[in-house]
Amino acid sequence: MQPDxxxxxxxxxxxxxxxxxxxxxxxxxxxxxxxxxxxEDDTVAERMLPxxxxxxxxxxxxxxxxxxxxxxxxxxxxxxxxPKPADFQIQVGDMGIFCxxxxxxxxxxxxxxxxxIWDKVSPIVTGxxxxxxxxxxxPEGNWFQAVQxxxxxxxxxxxxxxxxxxxIGVKDMDGARKVYSDLLGYxxxxxxxYGHFDDLAWMAGGSGEFxxxxxxxxxxxxxxxxPLLPTGYIELVQCRDREPRRIFExxxxxxxxxxxICFDVSNMNDLGKYCAEHGHPFTVDSCPDGKQxxxxxxxxxxxxxxxxxxxxxxxxxxxxIAVAKRLGWYISLLYxxxxxxxxxxxxxxxxxxxxxFD
Numbered sequence: 190m191q192p193d194x195x196x197x198x199x200x201x202x203x204x205x206x207x208x209x210x211x212x213x214x215x216x217x218x219x220x221x222x223x224x225x226x227x228x229e230d231d232t233v234a235e236r237m238l239p240x241x242x243x244x245x246x247x248x249x250x251x252x253x254x255x256x257x258x259x260x261x262x263x264x265x266x267x268x269x270x271x272p273k274p275a276d277f278q279i280q281v282g283d284m285g286i287f288c289x290x291x292x293x294x295x296x297x298x299x300x301x302x303x304x305x306i307w308d309k310v311s312p313i314v315t316g317x318x319x320x321x322x323x324x325x326x327x328p329e330g331n332w333f334q335a336v337q338x339x340x341x342x343x344x345x346x347x348x349x350x351x352x353x354x355x356x357i358g359v360k361d362m363d364g365a366r367k368v369y370s371d372l373l374g375y376x377x378x379x380x381x382x383y384g385h386f387d388d389l390a391w392m393a394g395g396s397g398e399f400x401x402x403x404x405x406x407x408x409x410x411x412x413x414x415x416p417l418l419p420t421g422y423i424e425l426v427q428c429r430d431r432e433p434r435r436i437f438e439x440x441x442x443x444x445x446x447x448x449x450i451c452f453d454v455s456n457m458n459d460l461g462k463y464c465a466e467h468g469h470p471f472t473v474d475s476c477p478d479g480k481q482x483x484x485x486x487x488x489x490x491x492x493x494x495x496x497x498x499x500x501x502x503x504x505x506x507x508x509x510i511a512v513a514k515r516l517g518w519y520i521s522l523l524y525x526x527x528x529x530x531x532x533x534x535x536x537x538x539x540x541x542x543x544x545x546f547d
Contacts, residue, residue, distance in 0.1 A: 195456035195463065196528070197374060199410050199418030201505055202252055202261040203289045203352050204448040207329055208274075210249045210266045215546045216328055217253065220307065221291055222347035223262050226542045227252040227510065228485035231268065236475050236482075240442035240493075240501070246270060248443060250484075253544065256536055258342040259292045259351025260418055263451065265443050274445045275436065279330070280394025282358045282428035284498045285436030286447035288324070288392070289331070290422060292338040292350035296321040299335050299348040311391035317380045317401060324391055329445055332392055342416055343537060354405075354422030355450055358436070360498050362400050362427045368496045370404055372467050373452065375423050377407040383429070398430040413507070413522055414453050415530045423450075435499070442501065449493070451503035455527040457490050460504060469494040486511040486519070513541040 207213040218224040229251040234241060247268040254261035266272060279287055293299035296313060300323050303310045309326040316322050325333045336353050359365035370376040381402045389395030403424045410419050442448050454460055461471050473493040475482040482490055489507040496502060512518045512535050520535065 194459040195454065196411060198412030198415050198453040198455070199406075200260040200352060200354060200421040201414070201418065201451045201453035202263045203286065203355055203450055204263040204265055204503070205289075205331060206265050206272060206443045206445045206448045208266065208272045208445060210251055210264050213327070213329065214251060214253060214264050214544065217262055217264070218544060218546060220303065220325070220327075221333075221349040221351070222255040222257065222345065223253040223351060224544045225254045225256055225539050226544045227254055227261060228487040230485040234443070236473055237442060239472055242441055246441075246443065254417065255347065255349065255351040256343040256539060257294075257345055257347055257350040258340055258417055258419065259338075259353050260421070260451075261351055265448060267443055272444050273440050274329075275438075275440065277434065278393050279436055279446070280397075280433075281389050281392050282394065282397065282399055282426045282431075283433045283436050284358045284360060285500050286355045286357050286450060287332065287426075287436060288334050288356040289352055289447060290334045290336045290354035290356070290424070292353040292420075293335045293348055294337070294339075294341065294350070295348075296323065296335060296337045302348040303335070314388040314391075316388045317382045317386065318403065322388060331447065336422070338420060340419055342533070351417075353420060354424065355447065356424045356426055357450070357500060358433050359425050359427050359496070359500075360433065362402055362425055364497045365425050365427075366402070366404075368469065368502075369423050369425065372464065372469060373502075374406050374408075375404040375421075377405050379403040379405060379422070394431075397428060400427040400429060401425070411528045411530075412453060412455055413525075413527065413529065413531045416533060416536060418453060449501040449503045451505055454504045454506050457492060457504065457506045461492065464494050469496075481508055486514055511542060513538045515541055
């Protein structure tokens with residue numbers, strides 16, 4: 190049970206390393222509708238040294254969301270170092286994030302749309318929860334799962350919404366639950382199943398034997414961005430018939446693939462104390478001196494912890510964000526009640542931050 194002195198609103202974004210921010214963003218915007226720019230930055234990543242070979246690395250990064258609701262994608266590319274893809278076939282259950290869950294308004298219509306513009310789309314299948322779903326492989330080999338969700342913040346007529354969770358390969362399910370359920374509060378179990386699963390068969394290694402546990406938070410989301418992030422799921426997947434590999438084995442954070450799951454939080458200092466007390470201290474802290482970290486037009490504080498397998502979990506406390514950049518309209522979250530949700534009007538205004546592609 191989390192203490193009241195801090196809170197986690199929800200899954201803010203999943204990071205995805207790529208060989209080209211522009212190409213990946215264009216594809217994500219067309220397929221998933223993530224065309225609202227929260228921030229874009231092309232500077233040096235100086236605070237991630239434990240995960241970038243001990244050296245600051247120049248990079249191009251952007252965070253994009255879909256205003257229909259759900260978390261964003263942090264699209265990340267090394268600028269002066271050639272990104273290094275995995276030199277082996279990533280399989281279901283390999284340690285790390287191997288699949289990101291994307292919300293859709295209707296499985297059948299979203300499937301028709303996806304197959305009309307892209308060929309690497311699975312058939313519609315049924316998951317362990319009895320609901321229909323399907324999978325998509327992007328141009329760089331990343332897997333996404335379409336999950337039907339009825340909630341829509343601002344209806345823009347798109348088939349897909351934003352990020353609603355991810356699948357994380359873990360070595361030991363019970364050990365992983367101590368982090369994701371006990372520490373982060375995702376402790377409502379939707380299913381906990383053992384065996385072979387037809388819905389995974391389309392992905393490499395998906396015909397194996399697994400333990401799968403899908404969890405979510407039992408309480409209603411609170412915080413400034415709760416209208417955008419009302420729902421989120423974490424699915425932990427443990428191989429039972431083979432030894433899983435580390436997805437980022439021999440590579441750096443930021444190389445191609447899903448690089449972290451990020452949670453929107455408030456009261457970072459207290460969260461840090463809580464994590465340390467439970468054996469997972471911050472491994473990275475952008476502002477240990479209490480100052481603000483600026484990234485593009487936004488500012489805040491970010492930190493990282495590792496789960497029991499070394500998979501990266503990011504926390505972000507937002508201090509300032511662009512509502513309508515062209516109008517010079519920004520909002521500060523430092524001097525408002527952190528539990529209070531931002532009004533829908535502000536999210537509507539973010540339409541002015543829509544990214545245009547050639």
